[in-house]
Amino acid sequence: MELLRSRSLHLKLLSGLIVFGAWEVAGRVPVSYAFPTFLESMQALLALTLDGTLFTAYAETLRPLVVGVAISAVLGIGLGLWIGLSEKFDWLFSPIFVVMQAAPLAALIPLLVMAYGIGLTSKVFVVCIMAMPVIVLNTAGAVRNTPSSIKEMGRSFLGSRQDIILKIVIPSASPIIFSGLRLGVSAGFIGAILSELKITPTGVGDIITYSRSIADYPSMYAAIFSIILLAVLFLNVLERIENILFKGNIRGYVSD
């Protein structure tokens, strides 16, 4: 086990080395004058961090992101549970989320701006539109696919409907709910940046737009890199939480 863990750490480091190495090489060739090397970008990132630009930017970006993701998670899991448990509700609401998932968001942004202005509300909406459908649809699917034998077990051992939902359906659906949450959160990150690029340039979106306009490409890539890093870190935290909450699920389901 210990060996396996250290090996997987080595593999992670190796793959990081390969990707960043390739980036560095591509930047040095150079592929394009607008493509800085890895080291230049990291220097820019350090500079942005040290002069505090990055922190003020994230204070701005994280607001719609956190609010949107929180709304999407709570409302999305709630709606998903409801859709999964009730066929009528499924019929009523599923199509909305399927359409939401399929809709080209960039084309909807002008409509949102018209309705809600250029402030926080619109940005939160963009994050929600990105994050919510996958959370809702995953949750609903997982709930609907709860193995019928364990639900039957709950009934035969006199579980109330509430017991069965809380102690059987939700824990059983949790791995897929969490994977929906992970996908939803990463989509939320995309939504947050998209809204800052398309609605009003604030926060990290502002760094990206501004550095591009003055051809400060290392800063632009530094900002993009930082948001990816943040997303990855957040997803890892989410995975940790899942592992702590549902220990027995790590190895998947009892299949045979």
Added chain:
Amino acid sequence: MAMSQTDNAIDASAPNEGVNAVTAHNISKNYGDVEALKDLTLEFPRGQLTSLLGPSGCGKTTLLKIIAGLLEPTSGEVQVNGKTVTGPGPDRAFVFQDFALLPWASVLRNVAFGLELRGIAKSTREDIASKYIRDVGLGGFENAYPHELSGGMRQRVGLARALSVDAKVLLMDEPFSAVDEQTRRKFQEDLLSLVQNENKTFIFVTHSIEEAVYVSDQIAILLPRPSRVSEIIRPASFRSKDVDNIRRDPEYLDIIDRIWASLRSYVE
């Protein structure tokens, strides 16, 4: 040989003669146009093991789930100790074919789960569960998860869960069909001593003729389309014998042959 074509003929050697823990009266069950069970009447003597045997699709699991209160009959009624069944009740516990364990819960929590749903305090239910975990031979595995156990051990967990709620009637839906042959034999022997030592009524669904004859006090043969009880067989002589001698008892072998002869034409 004590064999009878009628459902209320009870062998003279049976204890508690005439006292039935469970009775099914004129049960019919339709799924749309399909008649799964038709006008089925059957009695289950208290303290004994009755198996439901028949070809696949003969509705034996449907009947068991109706007795459990998990399915509603289209017509007819089931009585458990004189009370009509309207849903699952504390007088019955179910052992599932696929074990139906919670994969995220430890053995201890799985076994205690029936008590947990009844609102028993945690320390009490864990004490009871630990006792039954030891009884079924899983002592030391309290904190293991189902995926760490073999199929046979998982079914022992399912059995301990059913025993721990102390129901008078134990409903077993092909409980040994998903475990390997050697484990199954051990299970069958354990089941015989369970029937003897626990004052419970067992209803046992199986598709294995040998298994049914080996473990049962009474075998109800169900024939399909639509299902009805075609015959009730009560092995007489070898039930009192030692477990090691049952499989070469002439009556045991005769009954197996006889059941096969009547089922043969229904097996595709």
